[in-house]
Amino acid sequence: GRTHGADGRCGPRPDDARDGEAPVLGWSPRDTARVPVGAGRVVFPGAVFRVGSRLVSVGAFALGRTEVTVAQYGRCVAAGRCVAPPDPTGQMAHGAQPVVNVTHAMAARYCAWEGARLPTDAEFSLAAAGVEGRRFPWGNREADCALAVMAGCTTGPRGVGSLPAGATPEGVLDLAGNVAEWVHDRPGTGGR
Numbered sequence: 001g002r003t004h005g006a007d008g009r010c011g012p013r014p015d016d017a018r019d020g021e022a023p024v025l026g027w028s029p030r031d032t033a034r035v036p037v038g039a040g041r042v043v044f045p046g047a048v049f050r051v052g053s054r055l056v057s058v059g060a061f062a063l064g065r066t067e068v069t070v071a072q073y074g075r076c077v078a079a080g081r082c083v084a085p086p087d088p089t090g091q092m093a094h095g096a097q098p099v100v101n102v103t104h105a106m107a108a109r110y111c112a113w114e115g116a117r118l119p120t121d122a123e124f125s126l127a128a129a130g131v132e133g134r135r136f137p138w139g140n141r142e143a144d145c146a147l148a149v150m151a152g153c154t155t156g157p158r159g160v161g162s163l164p165a166g167a168t169p170e171g172v173l174d175l176a177g178n179v180a181e182w183v184h185d186r187p188g189t190g191g192r
Helices: 070-078 104-113 121-129
Strands: 026-028 041-044 046-051 054-058 061-064
Touching: 041 121, 046 121, 054 121, 061 121, 070 104
Parallel strands: none
Antiparallel strands: 026 046, 041 061, 046 054
């Protein structure tokens, strides 16, 4: 099983729903200028892309380049805005590790403290697969220990961004492997 991290891919606060444009597969530069970008975030323009047999439309959004680290989450706890997660294995002592054992509500609260929100499932999917429908965030090559932190590669999570070969073409890291991540519209399912 994978542990759950606070999604470090917090998106912009405003809802970026598209308004009546015809669905054409591909990226659109529309509205990217109004997407707030903080340090360590990547902007994705609006897009229409295929998920299985259906077309999905997503407005422009920003996504964290990495998962939220223990150190980042710890600053929110120190500010009195976040609750410290349970830490039975001493994971919270490793600042560069992804924070684990957070609930959906804790992850959402962290994102709000950052002035952002959790990404939607569609936004996360778009970031991971692109409009071209990659099998994996890095492309179509099968996952291995050089591309993703997964069972058989290590005994637990590694520092965020430790496998740059597994980045998306846009430079987002750890979208596959390491720890599970929460998305806005899937609070009861255990994240992505």
